[in-house]
Amino acid sequence: MDHITNHRSTAELQAADAAHHLHPFSDTAALNAKGARVITRANGVMLHDSDGIEILDAMAGLWCVNIGYGRHELADVAARQMRELPYYNTFFGTSHPQVIKLAEKVAQLTPGDLNRTFFASSGSEANDTNIRLVRHYWASLGKPSKTVIISRKNAYHGSAMGSASLGGMAAMHAQGGLPIPDITHIDQPFWYTEGGDMSPDEFGLKAAQALEAEIERLGVDNVAAFIAEPVQGAGGVIIPPATYWPEIQRICDAHEILLIADEVICGFGRTGNWFGSETYNIRPDIITIAKGLSSGYQPIAGSVLSEKVATVFAENAGEFAHGYTYSGHPVAAAVALENIRILEEENVVETVRDDTGPYLGKLWGQLIDHPLIGEARHIGMMGALEMTPDKSARAPFAEPGKVGQICRDHCFANGLIMRNTGDKMVISPPLVITRSEIDMLIERAVKSLDQTLADAKAQGLMVAGTR
Numbered sequence: 001m002d003h004i005t006n007h008r009s010t011a012e013l014q015a016a017d018a019a020h021h022l023h024p025f026s027d028t029a030a031l032n033a034k035g036a037r038v039i040t041r042a043n044g045v046m047l048h049d050s051d052g053i054e055i056l057d058a059m060a061g062l063w064c065v066n067i068g069y070g071r072h073e074l075a076d077v078a079a080r081q082m083r084e085l086p087y088y089n090t091f092f093g094t095s096h097p098q099v100i101k102l103a104e105k106v107a108q109l110t111p112g113d114l115n116r117t118f119f120a121s122s123g124s125e126a127n128d129t130n131i132r133l134v135r136h137y138w139a140s141l142g143k144p145s146k147t148v149i150i151s152r153k154n155a156y157h158g159s160a161m162g163s164a165s166l167g168g169m170a171a172m173h174a175q176g177g178l179p180i181p182d183i184t185h186i187d188q189p190f191w192y193t194e195g196g197d198m199s200p201d202e203f204g205l206k207a208a209q210a211l212e213a214e215i216e217r218l219g220v221d222n223v224a225a226f227i228a229e230p231v232q233g234a235g236g237v238i239i240p241p242a243t244y245w246p247e248i249q250r251i252c253d254a255h256e257i258l259l260i261a262d263e264v265i266c267g268f269g270r271t272g273n274w275f276g277s278e279t280y281n282i283r284p285d286i287i288t289i290a291k292g293l294s295s296g297y298q299p300i301a302g303s304v305l306s307e308k309v310a311t312v313f314a315e316n317a318g319e320f321a322h323g324y325t326y327s328g329h330p331v332a333a334a335v336a337l338e339n340i341r342i343l344e345e346e347n348v349v350e351t352v353r354d355d356t357g358p359y360l361g362k363l364w365g366q367l368i369d370h371p372l373i374g375e376a377r378h379i380g381m382m383g384a385l386e387m388t389p390d391k392s393a394r395a396p397f398a399e400p401g402k403v404g405q406i407c408r409d410h411c412f413a414n415g416l417i418m419r420n421t422g423d424k425m426v427i428s429p430p431l432v433i434t435r436s437e438i439d440m441l442i443e444r445a446v447k448s449l450d451q452t453l454a455d456a457k458a459q460g461l462m463v464a465g466t467r
């Protein structure tokens, strides 16, 4: 195997990184004090760092490397495409075979009549597209007042001005003048923290009915769309109660509000079906795709439109004055097609649905017996653990976020990438993870949880706070 050889020591790499690189979602002072961990290569579900240490990547990068690392077929396709046609645009009356093939393939894979794709290079760009798209849709139908998009608190839809406004992350809205106008947020369907004494099903209905109340508050003539992730990912793998999505669908239908399912994480197999919309029986008017579309091997994303929306763009909308230089990039499109070929031919999604997903679920569910864990939830190939100082009360820690950090660091030291959001630990492994690799994941997670509990006790952190 031919490596791109790294001749520099870890310390040299870290020093240069600290001097010249501004990292996303990072406190630069804290990061530089520690030094970044430098990942040099990867294969299957395993990463290797610059010290030659192997780490099981239970996050699939950032929820994206669905087929796992090291698939040379994708590299070969990229090289071939770069030689043949490295770039051409799709703006002014031109197209190319790879984008045509990919648009056709996405139409075939996606549920219902989601048949037409507008391409972008990231989920953020695709969701920015959606904002302009749904507003122009209603304007084209003679209803220009329908501009407000309703989203949810603690949602994640990206980091650009529009997509971060759609998102409901308070820390993001606190910086840079967000949200942009005409975006509002309702509560999330997160039973563990917000369900109180209600059953999950009662709470799910109530959380969905907040959408109807918000539409009525705004006036239906002002509302363009509702956007939501089928399962909230970055918010902490928040799996809605079974009653939630049917009620959301009913409300969107009743008020003729466009429903946008942000499938950036759920799409391409994550929940055990090709799309989260299938898992939850959602009939979206538009879906956002990214991450698993190329398994992260190339940056590519899209907004996939149902016939209802696409028809307006084909017949009434005139020029849609919107586009990215790299919309439908030929190399990215070719790589996405090869990724999809592998997902299909190797039955990756079916394996998650019928075998490895349930297997992970069984072992993950047993973590509820650990003294730190108040809930262990899972769907398909993702899961979350709620750490708590008081299980029966589902109580938060008095000092939120500390135990999560401690656990994440123990995981890292034990050769496991498991991410913390506050005091929950989340996983989203490559979909190709095997049963024996799942055993290893659980073993390393338990060891890390035991060490975290010992530290939390020693540091006096096992104290309940209030929500």
Ligand SMILES: *Cc1c(COP(=O)(O)O)cnc(C)c1O
Binding pocket: 121, 122, 123, 124, 125, 127, 156, 157, 158, 159, 229, 233, 234, 262, 263, 264, 265, 290, 291, 301
């Ligand atoms: C990651 C993510 C995005 C943003 O995608 P980028 O490619 O990082 O811009 C949007 N929506 C969801 C649900 C995501 O998880």
